[in-house]
Amino acid sequence: MKNRTQFFCFIAFVVLSLIGSTYVSANAGNDSLYASAKLSEYERKRIFSELVRLQDSGSSKEESEAVIKLTYSISSETLLSILMEGYNKGWLSEIDG
Template identity: 55%
Template sequence: MKIKLPIICLFFSVSAHSLPAAEFDVGIKDASSVIAMSDGRKKVIFNALVTLQDGGYGKSQSEEIIKSRYGVSSAQLQNILMEGYQKDWLSEKDGY
Protein backbone atom coordinates (compact mmCIF):
# COMPACT_ATOMS: atom_id res chain seq x y z
CA MET A 1 0.00 0.00 0.00
CA LYS A 2 1.42 3.38 -0.92
CA ILE A 3 0.63 6.43 1.18
CA LYS A 4 1.87 9.98 1.00
CA LEU A 5 3.94 11.17 3.92
CA PRO A 6 5.45 14.61 4.41
CA ILE A 7 9.22 14.84 4.15
CA ILE A 8 10.31 15.50 7.70
CA CYS A 9 13.21 17.63 8.85
CA LEU A 10 13.75 17.31 12.60
CA PHE A 11 16.25 20.16 12.80
CA PHE A 12 13.67 22.89 12.17
CA SER A 13 10.30 23.44 13.74
CA VAL A 14 7.97 23.65 10.75
CA SER A 15 4.44 22.61 10.04
CA ALA A 16 4.08 19.28 8.27
CA HIS A 17 1.45 20.93 6.10
CA SER A 18 4.06 23.27 4.61
CA LEU A 19 6.36 20.44 3.53
CA PRO A 20 6.18 18.63 0.20
CA ALA A 21 4.82 15.10 0.26
CA ALA A 22 6.86 12.05 -0.68
CA GLU A 23 5.65 8.54 -1.32
CA PHE A 24 6.84 5.69 0.85
CA ASP A 25 5.90 2.07 0.38
CA VAL A 26 4.45 1.11 3.76
CA GLY A 27 3.41 -2.45 4.45
CA ILE A 28 -0.12 -2.97 5.71
CA LYS A 29 1.21 -4.80 8.76
CA ASP A 30 3.47 -1.86 9.71
CA ALA A 31 0.74 0.73 9.15
CA SER A 32 -1.84 -1.19 11.15
CA SER A 33 0.57 -1.87 14.00
CA VAL A 34 1.21 1.85 14.38
CA ILE A 35 -2.52 2.51 14.42
CA ALA A 36 -2.89 -0.10 17.19
CA MET A 37 -0.02 1.46 19.20
CA SER A 38 -1.15 3.77 22.01
CA ASP A 39 -0.73 7.52 21.57
CA GLY A 40 1.39 7.54 24.71
CA ARG A 41 3.86 5.03 23.29
CA LYS A 42 4.02 6.87 19.96
CA LYS A 43 4.72 10.16 21.79
CA VAL A 44 7.50 8.51 23.80
CA ILE A 45 9.12 7.23 20.59
CA PHE A 46 8.66 10.59 18.82
CA ASN A 47 10.12 12.56 21.73
CA ALA A 48 13.04 10.15 22.16
CA LEU A 49 13.98 10.64 18.50
CA VAL A 50 13.70 14.43 18.73
CA THR A 51 15.79 14.42 21.92
CA LEU A 52 18.54 12.38 20.27
CA GLN A 53 18.63 14.70 17.27
CA ASP A 54 18.59 17.79 19.49
CA GLY A 55 21.53 16.22 21.32
CA GLY A 56 23.60 16.06 18.15
CA TYR A 57 22.87 12.63 16.70
CA GLY A 58 22.35 12.55 12.95
CA LYS A 59 19.08 11.51 11.32
CA SER A 60 20.21 8.00 10.33
CA GLN A 61 22.02 7.27 13.57
CA SER A 62 19.17 8.49 15.77
CA GLU A 63 16.59 6.51 13.77
CA GLU A 64 18.67 3.32 14.11
CA ILE A 65 18.94 3.84 17.87
CA ILE A 66 15.19 4.36 18.21
CA LYS A 67 14.31 1.37 16.01
CA SER A 68 16.57 -0.84 18.11
CA ARG A 69 15.49 0.58 21.48
CA TYR A 70 11.74 0.42 20.82
CA GLY A 71 11.56 -2.49 18.37
CA VAL A 72 9.88 -0.54 15.57
CA SER A 73 10.48 -0.78 11.83
CA SER A 74 11.50 2.09 9.54
CA ALA A 75 7.93 2.28 8.21
CA GLN A 76 6.47 2.39 11.72
CA LEU A 77 8.90 5.12 12.73
CA GLN A 78 8.03 7.19 9.65
CA ASN A 79 4.32 6.84 10.47
CA ILE A 80 4.97 7.94 14.06
CA LEU A 81 6.96 10.94 12.86
CA MET A 82 4.23 11.93 10.42
CA GLU A 83 1.59 11.70 13.13
CA GLY A 84 3.77 13.62 15.58
CA TYR A 85 4.22 16.52 13.18
CA GLN A 86 0.58 16.54 12.12
CA LYS A 87 -0.56 16.60 15.75
CA ASP A 88 2.16 19.11 16.75
CA TRP A 89 3.76 16.93 19.42
CA LEU A 90 6.84 19.17 19.29
CA SER A 91 4.95 21.96 21.06
CA GLU A 92 3.85 19.47 23.75
CA LYS A 93 7.48 18.42 24.21
CA ASP A 94 8.61 22.02 24.61
CA GLY A 95 5.75 22.87 26.94
CA TYR A 96 4.10 25.50 24.73
Protein backbone atom coordinates (compact mmCIF):
# COMPACT_ATOMS: atom_id res chain seq x y z
CA MET A 1 0.00 0.00 0.00
CA LYS A 2 2.82 2.40 0.87
CA ASN A 3 4.45 1.81 -2.54
CA ARG A 4 1.15 2.54 -4.30
CA THR A 5 0.75 5.77 -2.36
CA GLN A 6 4.29 6.85 -3.18
CA PHE A 7 3.80 5.93 -6.84
CA PHE A 8 0.53 7.88 -7.00
CA CYS A 9 2.19 10.87 -5.32
CA PHE A 10 5.00 10.74 -7.86
CA ILE A 11 2.60 10.50 -10.82
CA ALA A 12 0.42 13.34 -9.51
CA PHE A 13 3.50 15.48 -8.94
CA VAL A 14 4.78 14.84 -12.48
CA VAL A 15 1.39 15.51 -14.08
CA LEU A 16 0.89 18.72 -12.15
CA SER A 17 4.44 19.82 -12.95
CA LEU A 18 3.82 19.27 -16.64
CA ILE A 19 0.49 21.06 -16.83
CA GLY A 20 1.36 23.70 -14.25
CA SER A 21 -0.14 23.55 -10.80
CA THR A 22 -0.79 27.27 -10.55
CA TYR A 23 -4.47 27.96 -10.80
CA VAL A 24 -5.58 31.56 -11.16
CA SER A 25 -9.19 32.14 -10.39
CA ALA A 26 -11.37 35.08 -11.33
CA ASN A 27 -11.74 35.84 -7.61
CA ALA A 28 -8.07 35.59 -6.74
CA GLY A 29 -8.23 37.80 -3.66
CA ASN A 30 -10.92 36.05 -1.62
CA ASP A 31 -10.97 32.66 -3.34
CA SER A 32 -9.30 30.64 -0.60
CA LEU A 33 -11.50 31.87 2.23
CA TYR A 34 -14.65 31.44 0.14
CA ALA A 35 -13.67 28.01 -1.15
CA SER A 36 -12.65 26.65 2.24
CA ALA A 37 -15.84 28.07 3.78
CA LYS A 38 -17.86 26.03 1.28
CA LEU A 39 -16.26 22.86 2.64
CA SER A 40 -17.71 21.48 5.85
CA GLU A 41 -15.48 21.27 8.90
CA TYR A 42 -15.52 17.49 8.53
CA GLU A 43 -14.21 17.80 4.94
CA ARG A 44 -11.53 20.30 5.97
CA LYS A 45 -10.40 18.01 8.80
CA ARG A 46 -10.28 15.05 6.41
CA ILE A 47 -8.13 17.04 3.95
CA PHE A 48 -5.83 18.18 6.77
CA SER A 49 -5.51 14.65 8.16
CA GLU A 50 -4.83 13.11 4.76
CA LEU A 51 -2.11 15.64 3.99
CA VAL A 52 -0.40 14.99 7.35
CA ARG A 53 -0.57 11.22 6.80
CA LEU A 54 0.91 11.49 3.29
CA GLN A 55 3.81 13.54 4.60
CA ASP A 56 4.30 11.20 7.57
CA SER A 57 4.46 8.25 5.16
CA GLY A 58 7.42 9.83 3.38
CA SER A 59 5.90 11.94 0.61
CA SER A 60 7.52 15.30 0.10
CA LYS A 61 5.63 18.50 0.83
CA GLU A 62 5.26 19.19 -2.88
CA GLU A 63 4.08 15.68 -3.73
CA SER A 64 1.57 15.45 -0.89
CA GLU A 65 0.12 18.89 -1.60
CA ALA A 66 -0.19 18.04 -5.31
CA VAL A 67 -2.06 14.83 -4.49
CA ILE A 68 -4.45 16.62 -2.12
CA LYS A 69 -5.13 19.47 -4.55
CA LEU A 70 -5.77 17.00 -7.36
CA THR A 71 -7.90 14.65 -5.26
CA TYR A 72 -10.12 17.35 -3.77
CA SER A 73 -9.96 19.87 -6.67
CA ILE A 74 -8.84 22.71 -4.43
CA SER A 75 -6.39 25.54 -5.00
CA SER A 76 -3.10 26.12 -3.21
CA GLU A 77 -4.70 29.03 -1.37
CA THR A 78 -7.57 26.87 -0.13
CA LEU A 79 -5.16 24.18 1.03
CA LEU A 80 -3.08 26.78 2.89
CA SER A 81 -6.22 28.14 4.54
CA ILE A 82 -7.17 24.61 5.67
CA LEU A 83 -3.66 23.98 7.00
CA MET A 84 -3.66 27.22 8.99
CA GLU A 85 -7.09 26.42 10.41
CA GLY A 86 -5.97 22.90 11.34
CA TYR A 87 -2.86 24.09 13.17
CA ASN A 88 -4.74 26.91 14.92
CA LYS A 89 -7.54 24.60 16.07
CA GLY A 90 -5.23 21.75 17.14
CA TRP A 91 -6.44 19.16 14.62
CA LEU A 92 -3.05 17.41 14.82
CA SER A 93 -4.03 15.99 18.21
CA GLU A 94 -7.14 14.41 16.64
CA ILE A 95 -5.15 12.39 14.09
CA ASP A 96 -4.65 8.74 15.00
CA GLY A 97 -0.98 7.77 14.91
